Amino acid sequence: xxxxxxSQIQNGxxxxxxxxxxxxxxxxxxxxxxxxxxxxxTGRADIIGVTGAPGTGKSTLVNALAKEFRTxxxxxxxIAVDPSSPFTGGALLGDRFRMQDLAxxxxxxxxxxxxxxxxxxxxxxxxxxxxxxxxxxxxxLIETVGxxxxxxxxxxxxxxxxxxxxxxxxxxxxxxxxxILEIADVLVVNKADRDGANATAAALEMxxxxxxxxxxxxxxxxxTIALQGKGIGELADAxxxxxxxxGENHLRAKKEAARFNDELRExxxxxxxxxxxxxxxxxxxxxxxxxxxxxxxxxxxIAEEILNG
Amino acid sequence: xxxxxxxxxxAKPGLDGHDxxxxxxxxxxxxxxxxxxxxxxxxxxxMIAEAALQEDVDVxxxxxxxxxxxxxxxxxxxxxxxxxxxxxxLVAGGIIPDEDIPQLNAMGFTGVFGPGTNTNxxxxxxxxxxxxxxxxxxx
Ligand code: B12
Ligand SMILES: Nc1nc2c(ncn2[C@@H]2O[C@H](COP(=O)(O)OP(=O)(O)O)[C@@H](O)[C@H]2O)c(=O)[nH]1
Ligand SMILES: [Mg+2]
Numbered sequence: 001x002x003x004x005x006x007s008q009i010q011n012g013x014x015x016x017x018x019x020x021x022x023x024x025x026x027x028x029x030x031x032x033x034x035x036x037x038x039x040x041x042t043g044r045a046d047i048i049g050v051t052g053a054p055g056t057g058k059s060t061l062v063n064a065l066a067k068e069f070r071t072x073x074x075x076x077x078x079i080a081v082d083p084s085s086p087f088t089g090g091a092l093l094g095d096r097f098r099m100q101d102l103a104x105x106x107x108x109x110x111x112x113x114x115x116x117x118x119x120x121x122x123x124x125x126x127x128x129x130x131x132x133x134x135x136x137x138x139x140x141l142i143e144t145v146g147x148x149x150x151x152x153x154x155x156x157x158x159x160x161x162x163x164x165x166x167x168x169x170x171x172x173x174x175x176x177x178x179x180i181l182e183i184a185d186v187l188v189v190n191k192a193d194r195d196g197a198n199a200t201a202a203a204l205e206m207x208x209x210x211x212x213x214x215x216x217x218x219x220x221x222x223x224t225i226a227l228q229g230k231g232i233g234e235l236a237d238a239x240x241x242x243x244x245x246x247g248e249n250h251l252r253a254k255k256e257a258a259r260f261n262d263e264l265r266e267x268x269x270x271x272x273x274x275x276x277x278x279x280x281x282x283x284x285x286x287x288x289x290x291x292x293x294x295x296x297x298x299x300x301x302i303a304e305e306i307l308n309g
Numbered sequence: 310x311x312x313x314x315x316x317x318x319x320a321k322p323g324l325d326g327h328d329x330x331x332x333x334x335x336x337x338x339x340x341x342x343x344x345x346x347x348x349x350x351x352x353x354x355x356m357i358a359e360a361a362l363q364e365d366v367d368v369x370x371x372x373x374x375x376x377x378x379x380x381x382x383x384x385x386x387x388x389x390x391x392x393x394x395x396x397x398x399l400v401a402g403g404i405i406p407d408e409d410i411p412q413l414n415a416m417g418f419t420g421v422f423g424p425g426t427n428t429n430x431x432x433x434x435x436x437x438x439x440x441x442x443x444x445x446x447x448x
Contacts, residue, residue, distance in 0.1 A: 014359075014362050014363055014392070015362055015392060015393045015394060018362055018363050018364070018365035019365055021365065022365045025313075026313055084314075084344070085339070085340075085342075088339070088340055088341065088342045089314055089342045090314065090338070090339035090340055090341060090342045090343050090344065090345070091314075091339060091344045091345070092335060092336070092339045092345050092347065093344060093345065093346045093347075094347060096346055096348055096360065096364075097347060097348055097349050100348070100349070100356070103353075103355065103356040103359055103360075104355060104356070104359065108363055109360075109363055109364075110363055110364060111344075111346050111364055113314065113344045115314075
């Protein structure tokens with residue numbers, strides 16, 4: 001990669017950063033080369049994930065939180081993920097709509113479509129984080145799709161994960177139902193201007209798994225009114241406290257190690273599969289499948305043949 | 310690269326509150342497989358240019374029914390140029406008198422669509438223009 005582009009990205013020039021994200025979204029060798037050049041300059045940014053059911057106020061909260069970090073002299077970037085239609089591939093990326101007051105503040109907002117990725121994020125999110133990290137943003141806020149169920153990928157990428165809840169979404173705690181309570185480092189009951197916020201907060205407290213280790217992090221339960229910016233200072237303080245806890249206990253490095261462990265394994269799986277199959281003709285593959293279907297051979301035998309081939 | 314979804318910003322500049330058309334267009338583009346960022350009404354030219362830049366969109370679509378297009382559109386195109394975001398297809402729609410269209414074309418708005426436009430037509434227009442551009446860039 002040319003050194004001019006590298007320094008433009010490192011200086012956080014919006015055009016260069018935006019185009020770099022487009023390139024990592026497209027993938028392929030170009031994306032790899034870009035990431036390879038940027039990687040040595042990453043690892044500084046605090047990565048904060050925000051997840052929760054649709055309509056709980058994630059975008060509004062991210063908007064308020066970004067403003068708060070800005071008053072604390074932080075350079076802030078946002079990645080907001082929305083789902084792609086599985087049928088057409090199209091997407092309406094509507095999070096930016098709730099982040100109007102960030103215009104002209106230097107806060108970098110990028111909307112991403114999930115492009116078929118399950119788990120609440122887009123496949124390119126981890127590379128987009130690296131681009132923004134290399135661009136010297138201090139804080140990177142990530143808003144997940146918010147479809148609920150099993151949306152736990154964010155916890156792998158973020159140093160601090162915020163799980164959002166709102167009163168009046170029925171009696172159930174949505175996060176509990178979706179199995180995402182476990183990933184919360186900070187729990188937020190947003191829309192505290194509505195009835196039932198205290199009851200929701202109490203229910204969350206009750207459902208927190210009590211870690212027997214006294215020194216373990218206990219996720220605080222906070223109340224916010226994102227729309228009015230209320231409780232956002234306290235939320236930023238709780239995030240800072242969590243980051244401090246991670247640092248003091250060497251957990252930040254541990255979290256990263258776990259994530260790179262996963263990433264390396266997943267990459268190897270994809271690459272090895274590709275390598276082993278790239279020279280296999282479609283007819284050969286079909287023959288193998290036929291052999292299995294007609295019970296002449298079994299999957300293990302075929303897999304062995306491929307691996308030894 | 311042609312399988313990368315087309316990214317579009319649909320924006321409403323100025324104080325114009327007519328947002329039905331913009332929403333119809335945004336939805337039609339989404340249904341045609343595009344990734345559409347809709348930022349709502351009351352966008353200043355600065356907000357539009359900033360969003361186009363950060364989102365690195367392929368297309369900027371402006372919707373306006375207030376009659377202020379000849380004031381607002383040139384500001385948008387100037388800011389895009391200033392920021393170096395020149396690789397973008399510009400389209401517009403709304404209440405735009407025929408006699409203004411040549412001026413908008415000269416500003417870089419390749420397609421201008423008025424009331425009653427079939428959304429299929431404007432989707433096809435954007436797809437065809439983008440196919441041309443991507444073909445050109447690939448060479
Ligand atoms: C519905 C309507 C309203 C509704 C708007 C509801 C809403 N949320 O949108 C209400 C009642 C609120 C309203 C209010 C006003 N209105 Co009114 N309104 C209309 C009306 C009847 C229809 C507009 C409409 O929704 N069309 C349906 C949509 C789907 O069509 P469209 O917007 O044209 O979009 C199509 C194309 O233009 C194109 N397109 C549009 N945008 C884009 C963008 C891109 C990127 C592309 C590619 C294509 C594209 O594709 C779309 C699909 O075909 C028009 C008259 C008319 N026939 O257009 C007057 C009209 C627009 N209104 C007018 C006026 C004056 C007003 C008011 C000022 C009235 C007043 N004195 O209070 C207020 C101002 C409100 C405001 N804050 O801005 C005038 C504007 C005159 C002008 N420009 O010189 C019009 C033209 C009526 C007239 N003949 O005088 N209005
Ligand atoms: N009453 C109230 N409404 C809020 C609050 N925060 C967000 N909202 C509204 O909740 C709706 C959904 O917000 P949004 O941020 O888009 O939620 P998301 O889908 O989780 O990103 C919007 O209409 C917001 O204006 C709040 O604190 N109180
Ligand atoms: Mg949202």
